[in-house]
Every structure is written in C-alpha cells, then in structure tokens.
Amino acid sequence: MLENKVAFVTGAAQGIGYAIAKEFAAQGANVALADYNEKEVKEVAKKMNAEYKGEIWPVVADVSKSAAVDKCIAEVVEHFGKIDYAINNAGGGILKPFAELTDEDFNKTVNVDFFGTFYCMRAEIKQFLKQGEGSIVNAGALGSIYNPGGMGAYNAAKNGVIGMTRAAAVDYADKNIRVNCVAPGLTKTPLNAGGFLEKILPTVPMKRAESPEEVAKVYVFVATQATFMTGQTILSDGGVSVGLKG
Template identity: 75%
Template sequence: MLKDKVAMVTGAAQGIGYAISEEFAIQGANVVLTDYNPSVVDTAKDLNEKYDGEITGMVLNVMKTDSIVDSLNKIVDTYGKLDYAVNNAGGGVLKPFAELTDDDFDKTINLDLRGTFLCMREEIKIFLKQGYGSIVNAGALGSVYNPGGMGAYNAAKNGIMGMTQAAAVDYAENNIRVNCVAPGLTKTPLNDGGFLEKILPTVPMKRYETAAEVAKVYVFVASEATFMTGQTILSDGGVSVGLK
C-alpha cells in the first residue's frame, strides 16, 4: 500500500493517465491528476469520493514551464513532498512519413518529447531538493518497434526513451529513479477510429490491453521496482517479440 505517498500524473483527465491515477488511489496514495483540460478537476473529485487518499485535480500545460513549476510548487506546498511523477501527457499525428507536414511534426514533438523534457527537468529539481524521487515516462511501442505510419510519433517516443536513460544515469547517485513504460495496443478515447482494429491481428495475445492493466505496470515501476532505473518496460502482448 502507498498510504501517505504523493503521486502526480500528467494527461490524467482520461485514458491511461486516468487509469494510472486510479491505480495509485486504489493503493492508498494521495494523487494529483493534472491535464490541460479543466475537466480534470471534476474527474479528480469523483475519484476522491471512492478512495481513502486525497485525490485532487489541477490544470497543467506540459508545454509551458511556468505552468509546470506552478503545479509542482503547489503540490509540494500542500504535501511537503512528491514521491512519484508520471509523465503521461502526449499524443501524435499518425501519417506515412512523407505526408507529415511541418506542423504535424512540430506539434507531435512539442507535446510528446519537449513536454516530457520540461516536466522531467522541473521534477528532478524538486527531487534533488528532497533527496529522492521516482519518474515514469510514457513511451510507446514506437520507442523500440515500428509498425509504420508513425514517423513523428516514433521520433518523439524514441527520444523519450533516450531522455529516460540520460536522466537515470545523471541522477542515480541522488536516489532518483527514471524509467519509461511502453504500452501496447491499449483502447483509449484518443485512439478510436479504426487504427486499433488494423493493428490487432499483429498482437500475439489477440486482444487489446486495458488501461487498468498497463496502469498497474506504471505504478509498480514507480513505487516497487526500487533497483530499476533507465529502463523502458514494454507491456505489449508480445508484439515486439513476434508478429503473428
């Protein structure tokens, strides 16, 4: 159980971020759900009624340093610490490489890669002050495997894996762990529209991953894998090791 621990999750208004937040809450942690969508405040209120820890929502734009700093300061002022930070916010334009526009590429890189960098940088500053902390970044199959049609998204997610490794090495001696979880074919509101159905036949387990399933991986890596750092953990139903 994670009673009295404090976790922050970005991109938590829905989908995997929401599921990660709920899994932290199930295990008794105090959880701060953050998202650029103001609906995250009401979403957190609903969760708070179900679980013992304090569950709150906060508007945060991962592409703006001031927003990140302000949110982190509020969390530390409220709880006196931050134990776990999950950088889940992201998205991407999925097109064949030569069809990507400049805007498609910039939007994907800025949200996924730059947004994760900005959050990591400020979280690490907090963790250095308090002497410990655990970061889990959101990778994807595109971090290590290329199903096609994901040029900008793969670039961003591969970059997140690289940043995870770099920060892990830089701060291992400071009792700061930095890891990455790469979900597989997970059904969420952001990837409806037929894409999943096209990829499903390539999954050896022949089913989608649920958000609740991968949320357990995120929380385990954040809180229990205490000698793990710099790793990208795939939870993908076998896609990366064998297509069928």
C-alpha cells in the same frame, strides 16, 4: 500500501493517465491529477475523491509550455509538501506518412510528447534533489520499436523520451532518484479510436488489446516497487515486440 505518499500524474483526465491515477489511489496514495482540460480533470478528481481514502487534487497544466509545468509542480508541492512518484503520461500524436507531415504536425507532436516530458522531468528532478529521493516513470510507446507506419513524428518524440530516461537515470542514480519508462502496446484508449485498434489487433500475438487498468499496474509497480531499477524501458505489449503473429 502507499498511504502518505504523493503521486503526480500528467494526462490524468482520461485513458491510461486516469487508470494510473486510480491505481495509485487504490493503493492509498494521495494523487495530484494534472491535465490541460480543466473541466475534465476537476470532474475526475471529484469522482475519485468520493471513491478513495487518499486526497485526489486536480491541477491544470499544458505540459508543452515550460512555465506552465514549473508552476504546476510548484503548486503540487505547495499543496502536498512533496512528490514521491511522478508519472509523465501526457501525450498524443498526429499520425501521417512521413513526407506528409507538416511543420505544424511535427512540432505539435514533439512539443507535447518530447518537450512536455523534458519540462516535467527537469522540474521533478529539481524537486527530488531537494527531497533527497524520488521516482519518475515516463510514457514511452511500442512504436519506438515496432510500428505499422504513419508514426514518424510520434516515434521521433518517443525515442527521444527513451533517450532522456536513460540520460537522467545515470545523472541521478546516486541521488536516490530513479528514472524509468513504460512502453504500452495496443491499448484501449480514446486516442486509439477510429479503427486504428481494429487494424493493428491481428498483429498482436495475444490477440487482444491491453486495458488501461492492466498497463496502469505496470507503471505503479515500476514507480514504487522496482527499487533497484533505473534507466529501463519496460514493454507491456502482448508479445508484439518479440514476434508478430498475423
């Protein structure tokens, strides 16, 4: 159990981030919920505080802005005194065929998924160096290995996340700081609404989508239990990456 531990989760107001926050809370941790949507993150925190023993604390942050991330991390540390586990989950993307991507499309996707992760990692690692330890799990994507098309900006950002994960892992492995990545497959989230899930489902060997609760357990395990693992990207994809089955 994770009593007296502090987990920091970005993009925590819905989807996978919310499921990760709940999994940490279910194991007894205090959880800082970070999201750009102030109303939703406060509502989620209120709901979780009524359900779990640990403290659930909301903080507003737009991860695409460096100063906002630094301020967010400082607020969490001031409130809880530390951060033990950081889950950089916030993300999203504009899906279009490659040549149809505008500068705005590409920049918007990369600013959240790539730069947002970078800003969070940098601030978290600085805090972990002060503490003498810490664990980061970044959100990758199956699209970094296999994609159905129309994911150029998203893939560029998520491949960058994998590269940053490996680089930081090597830089700080001897400082008791672990940095890993989890790459979910087809998951039932609001971002996959609008027919995308149904379109891709036939290619999944397990013939079903992953629930946010399933992949949340992977994130929390990697963050808390895989204590000799660093620099790795763990796929939770129902078998897609090892063989398509249409």
